[in-house]
Amino acid sequence: MAEATNSSVQMTTTTSTDEPKEKVEIPIVNVPQLDNLYSVSHPFFTCAATVQHLRQTKVMFVMRGLPGSGKSTLVSLLKQLFSKSVALCSADHFFINDQGVYVFNRDLIAQAHAECQKKAEEACRNGVLAVIIDNTNIRMDECRIYFEKANRYGYLILIVEPRTSWKRDPTILAERNTHKVPKDVIEARLRQYHPLAPFFFGLFVNEEQSNLILDRAFEFYRQSLKTLPALKKDFDLISRGKSISADHYLSRSNMKSAPRLLHCTMKFIGRITDQTRKDFNEYAENRVVAHSIGKMFRMLVVGFIITPRTLAARLLLPDRQSWALWAQNDDEPFSENSASQTANSNSRRRNPVTTTDQLNPGENFETSMAKSLADDDLLLVDKLENLSLESNENPTSFLRPTFGFLSRAHLTCGVAPNVSSAQAGVDMVEMIRKETAALTNDRSFIESEDDRVVIRYFDAGHAIVYLREPLKVQSIFAGSFH
Numbered sequence: 001m002a003e004a005t006n007s008s009v010q011m012t013t014t015t016s017t018d019e020p021k022e023k024v025e026i027p028i029v030n031v032p033q034l035d036n037l038y039s040v041s042h043p044f045f046t047c048a049a050t051v052q053h054l055r056q057t058k059v060m061f062v063m064r065g066l067p068g069s070g071k072s073t074l075v076s077l078l079k080q081l082f083s084k085s086v087a088l089c090s091a092d093h094f095f096i097n098d099q100g101v102y103v104f105n106r107d108l109i110a111q112a113h114a115e116c117q118k119k120a121e122e123a124c125r126n127g128v129l130a131v132i133i134d135n136t137n138i139r140m141d142e143c144r145i146y147f148e149k150a151n152r153y154g155y156l157i158l159i160v161e162p163r164t165s166w167k168r169d170p171t172i173l174a175e176r177n178t179h180k181v182p183k184d185v186i187e188a189r190l191r192q193y194h195p196l197a198p199f200f201f202g203l204f205v206n207e208e209q210s211n212l213i214l215d216r217a218f219e220f221y222r223q224s225l226k227t228l229p230a231l232k233k234d235f236d237l238i239s240r241g242k243s244i245s246a247d248h249y250l251s252r253s254n255m256k257s258a259p260r261l262l263h264c265t266m267k268f269i270g271r272i273t274d275q276t277r278k279d280f281n282e283y284a285e286n287r288v289v290a291h292s293i294g295k296m297f298r299m300l301v302v303g304f305i306i307t308p309r310t311l312a313a314r315l316l317l318p319d320r321q322s323w324a325l326w327a328q329n330d331d332e333p334f335s336e337n338s339a340s341q342t343a344n345s346n347s348r349r350r351n352p353v354t355t356t357d358q359l360n361p362g363e364n365f366e367t368s369m370a371k372s373l374a375d376d377d378l379l380l381v382d383k384l385e386n387l388s389l390e391s392n393e394n395p396t397s398f399l400r401p402t403f404g405f406l407s408r409a410h411l412t413c414g415v416a417p418n419v420s421s422a423q424a425g426v427d428m429v430e431m432i433r434k435e436t437a438a439l440t441n442d443r444s445f446i447e448s449e450d451d452r453v454v455i456r457y458f459d460a461g462h463a464i465v466y467l468r469e470p471l472k473v474q475s476i477f478a479g480s481f482h
Contacts, residue, residue, distance in 0.1 A: 041163065043295035045077055050296040053474045055082060057206040059130055060120075060150040062159050064137040066186055066193070068177030070162035075134050078160075082130035087123035090134035091116040092179070102179060117145055124153040131155065138192050147481040154207040154260035157481050158294050159196055168193075197272055197280045198479025201289070202263040203297055203322065205411065205475050210262040213313055213471065214252065217304050217413040220465040221311055222247050224455050227448040231306070234461035238308050242417055250311040250414040255421050262411040263480065264299070264315055265425075267327035288324045292477045297322040301411070301471035302402065305424075305431045308461040309416045312424040314402060315409040316470070323406065325477060328425070330408050407432060434458040 043050045061078055065071045079086055094112035095104050116135065123131045131150075137143045150157045166172035170190060174183035205213065225232045225246055235246035242249075252258045269280050283289055300316040317323065412424040438445050438458065446457040454466045 040074065040077060041291065042074075042160065043292070044158070045081070047295060050294065050476075051081055053206075053296045053476070054294075055084070055129065056208075057129065057476070058124075058127065058153070058155045059476075060124075060146065060155040060157050061130065061132045062137055062143055062146055062157060063132065063134045064143075064159055064161045064196070065167060066136060066138075066173050066177075066189055067179055067181045068173040068175070068186075069167040070164040071134065071160075072178075074160055074162060075132060078130065078132055085129035086132065087119065087128045087130070088132045088134055089116050089120040089123065092134070104179065117149075120146060121149055124149050124155060127153075136189065138189055140196055143196065143481070151259060151482075156204050156206065156261065156476055156478055158476075158478055159481075160294075195280070195284065196479075196481070197269055197277065197284075199271075199482050200265050200269055200480050201267040201283070201325070201327075201477070202265045202480060203299065203317075203325075203475035204478055204480075205262045205299070205473055207260055209473050210260065213262055213301060213411060213473065214413055216301075216471065217311055217313060220304050220453060220455070221250060221306055221414075223453075224306055224448070224457075224463050224465060228446055228455060228457045228463060230446055231457045231461065231463050234308070238416075238461060244417070250306070250416055252414045254415045254417050254419065255412075257482075259480075262313075262413070264317075264409050264411055264475070265328065266322075266325045266477070283327060286324075288321065292321065292325060293479075295321075295477050297475050297477060299473040299475050301467065301473060303467050304413070304465040305410075305427060306461075306463040306465070307427045307431070309419045310412065310421075310424040310427045311414040312428065313411040313413055314428065314464075315406075315411065316402060317406055317409060322477070326406055326409070328408055330405060331429075402432070431458075431462065431464060434462055435464070 040046070044054055045051075059082075063071045063075060075088065079088065091109070091112040092102065094108065094115050096102050113135075116133075120131060120133060133143075133146050135142065137146075147157060149155075161167070166176070168190065170183050170186045173186050174181065177186075225235060232246060235249055239246050239249040267279075267283050269283075270276050272280075297317065297319045300318060301313045302316050303314040305312050305314060317326075408425045408428050410424055410428050412421040415421055415423065435458075438456075445459075448455045448457075452468055454468070455463060456466070457463045
């Protein structure tokens with residue numbers, strides 16, 4: 001492959017909530033001058049906005065591929081693009097002597113990998129932005145220790161595999177690899193080469209922006225309890241038996257696994273079985289999905305829902321390409337065991353407003369909603385197509401439900417004790433029902449507002465904080481590896 005050349009691309013440094021402040025020069029790979037365009041077509045090489053965002057994000061690039069497959073070319077490009085804060089961790093470095101000559105010793109493989117893991121740990125502890133793990137990483141057990149470090153220190157994980165045409169050809173690999181790994185060894189490794197299936201695919205928010213969203217979520221949660229006495233009374237009732245104050249009943253510490261990076265799940269895989277492996281293959285092999293791994297997509301946080309079980313940020317996704325990645329069920333049926341059950345059991349004596357809407361026989365929720373609201377209110381996300389996120393224009397009718405496609409898109413911020421973070425998606429559906437009832441049936445609700453938000457209390461520990469101006473957030477599409 002010919003050497004990559006650079007071009008300078010003018011880019012703007014921004015934060016999730018600030019207007020552009022300064023111009024910076026970022027080298028972007030000049031793809032048309034490469035012999036094999038497809039082999040370096042990853043968005044973190046070719047998309048200027050993605051590179052800009054990743055240069056401000058802690059990322060662990062886990063290289064994966066057999067000797068001679070083209071990993072070194074990709075590593076060289078990563079070092080070029082993220083040179084201001086990068087650490088290269090490779091077991092091969094252990095075998096390079098003082099004269100710069102590679103001298104392999106099979107008996108020292110374990111020691112070489114231990115040194116590589118130690119360097120990765122040190123880089124993560126020091127907050128190096130781009131940590132590159134340059135090993136073959138064929139099996140999941142070879143990668144797992146690096147995944148653990150990434151999750152512990154708040155790093156986004158990107159699996160980077162060469163896209164060269166010969167990456168599975170043992171004859172060519174044996175000829176091309178610089179360490180003279182024989183063909184039979186490569187063939188043995190090829191038999192172990194299977195896709196690494198994540199626990200889920202999602203849009204991940206970096207640590208800085210995650211902390212900002214979490215700060216806002218809990219600020220508005222406590223503000224809601226302070227300004228809405230009925231909501232405070234609900235939470236006092238449900239928290240009393242657990243010896244937890246209402247202010248701390250919904251907490252991130254209650255989550256079984258509280259990752260440092262917030263995420264919006266786009267496709268859940270779960271533990272690998274025959275069925276989930278099939279689901280993974282169908283999703284991951286989709287061309288849009290495959291070519292979106294590592295790409296930056298925008299988000300708008302338009303509000304926060306508060307229920308007796310969850311605290312979650314409500315999202316709108318303005319980039320249409322991200323819609324093709326969505327594989328969640330927006331119409332998950334409401335269950336009597338959902339978020340309202342706890343509040344109802346504690347407040348039944350107060351005769352609260354019913355928490356569900358009765359539909360006519362044969363009528364589904366979507367049909368009922370369509371009869372009730374004007375067409376231009378149904379898919380608020382569809383209004384974002386021509387929105388310039390650099391403007392101050394409010395893109396939503398922010399007191400309306402985000403009903404329809406992508407309406408479940410959210411970031412789970414906190415949960416009640418012994419509640420799964422997955423409950424937030426079900427709660428989002430229930431909150432849409434409550435909003436719909438308030439709009440269509442003239443249901444009464446209590447409202448509190450200030451310059452930043454409007455807070456509505458519906459019933460039984462349910463409230464929504466509507467942001468007058470959405471939070472503008474950037475995310476990266478990737479997999480979650482446990």
